[in-house]
Amino acid sequence: MIPPRRTHVNRGPMAGQRRRVRVFQSLRLGGFWARLQAPFRVASVLLWPWLRARLSLRALTLLSGPAAAPAGRGCVVVAAHHGDHAMADAFLAHHGRLGARHYVFLDLSRDGGLAAHLGDRPGCAVWRPRDPARVGEAPVWLNGLRARYATGRWCLSLDTTDAFVFFRCEDRRLADFTEFLDSESRHHVYALVVELYGDRPAAELAADGVQPAALDRFDAFGFVTLDPGRLRNVIVRGGLQRRTLHRSRPRQSPALNRVPLVKWQWFYGYVAGTRLVMPAYLNNPHTPWHSSPTACILRYALLARPETLETAARHEAAVTVKDGGLAAYPGLARLRDAAPLQEASRRYGTTRDLVDAGLLNPGQWF
Numbered sequence: 001m002i003p004p005r006r007t008h009v010n011r012g013p014m015a016g017q018r019r020r021v022r023v024f025q026s027l028r029l030g031g032f033w034a035r036l037q038a039p040f041r042v043a044s045v046l047l048w049p050w051l052r053a054r055l056s057l058r059a060l061t062l063l064s065g066p067a068a069a070p071a072g073r074g075c076v077v078v079a080a081h082h083g084d085h086a087m088a089d090a091f092l093a094h095h096g097r098l099g100a101r102h103y104v105f106l107d108l109s110r111d112g113g114l115a116a117h118l119g120d121r122p123g124c125a126v127w128r129p130r131d132p133a134r135v136g137e138a139p140v141w142l143n144g145l146r147a148r149y150a151t152g153r154w155c156l157s158l159d160t161t162d163a164f165v166f167f168r169c170e171d172r173r174l175a176d177f178t179e180f181l182d183s184e185s186r187h188h189v190y191a192l193v194v195e196l197y198g199d200r201p202a203a204e205l206a207a208d209g210v211q212p213a214a215l216d217r218f219d220a221f222g223f224v225t226l227d228p229g230r231l232r233n234v235i236v237r238g239g240l241q242r243r244t245l246h247r248s249r250p251r252q253s254p255a256l257n258r259v260p261l262v263k264w265q266w267f268y269g270y271v272a273g274t275r276l277v278m279p280a281y282l283n284n285p286h287t288p289w290h291s292s293p294t295a296c297i298l299r300y301a302l303l304a305r306p307e308t309l310e311t312a313a314r315h316e317a318a319v320t321v322k323d324g325g326l327a328a329y330p331g332l333a334r335l336r337d338a339a340p341l342q343e344a345s346r347r348y349g350t351t352r353d354l355v356d357a358g359l360l361n362p363g364q365w366f
Contacts, residue, residue, distance in 0.1 A: 049269045053143035060141055063115035065125030069149045070102045075174050076150040078142060081160045083109040083308030085117040090212045091160045099173035104149050106142055108315060136318035143269045154178045155264040157274050161301040167351050167362040180365055189261040190285035191295040192359050194218050195240040202302035203336045212300040219243060220346040220357035233276055233283040235323060241331045244340055254328040258297055259283060272321035293363030296354050301332050309333040
């Protein structure tokens, strides 16, 4: 590059402007005000959410299980339970096959009978709010439970109507997957919600008392990915509800992006269910240098009872996020009596089916 001529060099303000510039610089106090604001900004972004989450545990009661974090370095599963204790049994069976041994449940159901249903099952802690009517506090309560049980460990956050899957989880364990993520210096996993349905209306299947495995169909087409938002969140829409309920207004369909698996630190916190997590870099699906493995959340909520879906909808309505679409649970309640099987449906057998549909990215995971 050729340097500019000396006559073109900007030598600052003219003589008549110097006094005014000096007065302006004196008002700024050399950046003193910015340095004074820095500690308050750190307190508002990190310390206050953490303190609020820890203090919120005073509104909960431990019904059963350990009150402190378990020994070892295994993954901790933190789940919200809205009812249907049989779904909780299927939840424990699925994640038990993945190798999960430590569970923390927040019982938000009407009857509050999850602790009595599980009994003295080892590794399960059940908490319940003293005032179940405070629906807007559930995300803060869950953050407090994560800070208490999962700080410094991998934390999997779900509902009891969900099932977490990753590529080749049929013969691999969750500990193997998190060990691989540690080797890549990866501290979170991006996931998509896949709403499953059956060949008959879900209300008929639920009346027959079938297991969640009876919902073995999913939409393999019609997914749309939006540009990353201000918090690096990549919004994905599609699936069952976009095809059936929101065909004319697809932007109102629920967002399917989640960050369910995080190596939790004390200053982390979800701000909109598991769709957004702070700090913002945890919302980025991939690293800048290569494609990272992702996961899927299989949702079996169509088999839940109407009152369970109503309870879940009330808690979901208290969590809002910009451009997140409408809530998911009210739409699932409308689809219980529908027969959504169409040409876009594909049978779910293994996670290879999700990879072939482009919903699951194996990354470098083998």
